[in-house]
Amino acid sequence: MARILVQADPFDTGAELAALTAGRDDIGGLGCFVGLVRQNLTGRRLVAMTLEHYPTMTEKSLARIAAEAETRWSLLGCTIIHRYGRLTLGEPIVLVLTASAHRAAALDSTTFLIDWLKTQAPFWKNEEFEDGEREWVAARKEDDEATDKWKKALLCRVGDVPSARVGDAPSSLP
Amino acid sequence: MSEPAIPLRILYFAWLRERVGLSEETLIKPDDVGTLAELIAWLAIRDDRHAAAFAQSGVIRCALNQEFAPLNSPIAPGDEIAFFPPVTGG
Numbered sequence: 001m002a003r004i005l006v007q008a009d010p011f012d013t014g015a016e017l018a019a020l021t022a023g024r025d026d027i028g029g030l031g032c033f034v035g036l037v038r039q040n041l042t043g044r045r046l047v048a049m050t051l052e053h054y055p056t057m058t059e060k061s062l063a064r065i066a067a068e069a070e071t072r073w074s075l076l077g078c079t080i081i082h083r084y085g086r087l088t089l090g091e092p093i094v095l096v097l098t099a100s101a102h103r104a105a106a107l108d109s110t111t112f113l114i115d116w117l118k119t120q121a122p123f124w125k126n127e128e129f130e131d132g133e134r135e136w137v138a139a140r141k142e143d144d145e146a147t148d149k150w151k152k153a154l155l156c157r158v159g160d161v162p163s164a165r166v167g168d169a170p171s172s173l174p
Numbered sequence: 175m176s177e178p179a180i181p182l183r184i185l186y187f188a189w190l191r192e193r194v195g196l197s198e199e200t201l202i203k204p205d206d207v208g209t210l211a212e213l214i215a216w217l218a219i220r221d222d223r224h225a226a227a228f229a230q231s232g233v234i235r236c237a238l239n240q241e242f243a244p245l246n247s248p249i250a251p252g253d254e255i256a257f258f259p260p261v262t263g264g
Contacts, residue, residue: 052191118263120242124187136188
């Protein structure tokens with residue numbers, strides 16, 4: 001059962017890692033991704049971004065995304081924290097942590113979770129520039145492609161196992 | 175005595191919210207509006223703000239009762255429907 005939090009406040013990555021492993025001796029590896037508000041590499045200078053979300057749907061979506069990861073890998077723990085509200089440059093936006101017996105499951109599921117939530121969780125970023133202008137961030141084709149890659153990976157996996165039925169695929173697949 | 179009509183709860187996010195000028199509204203749909211696509215067509219002719227919001231219909235995404243839903247999804251009185259651009263979290 002994943003720990004899912006949607007909050008305006010910052011999160012403490014170290015405390016979350018400690019909580020995931022406290023009192024356990026079966027975890028061999030942790031995967032960790034922290035997304036930050038980054039300066040534009042080209043174009044207008046950013047000062048902050050405001051994240052809007054769909055409160056009642058957001059936690060449900062994140063829980064479903066975590067459940068999807070738990071069907072694909074043997075996870076011993078999973079934490080997803082996503083912030084909303086106004087965040088300035090360098091501030092953390094999102095935390096994804098996974099725990100497993102071996103590194104591959106922890107690392108791969110972390111990549112999956114951040115790829116998947118970029119296209120499947122109801123958040124929208126509004127950028128605020130030095131000149132006072134504001135602009136909604138457009139969805140990136142690369143993010144859709146990253147999600148599609150995982151959908152294909154699932155189809156291959158189902159195809160590889162003769163006993164698996166396509167109907168076993170998680171319901172969140174469009 | 176006829177039953178009181180049950181409204182739809184309609185939510186808008188990101189630039190759709192800004193263009194409509196509302197974060198949510200409750201409306202009683204006509205009987206012949208049976209899908210999300212038909213709801214969009216009906217909303218788009220309500221006034222200039224809705225028309226502006228729904229002009230770029232190709233980039234609008236929907237949720238029906240807090241689940242992503244395709245445009246041909248059937249809708250019923252009492253549903254919660256959200257319209258928004260493609261998501262950009264993470």
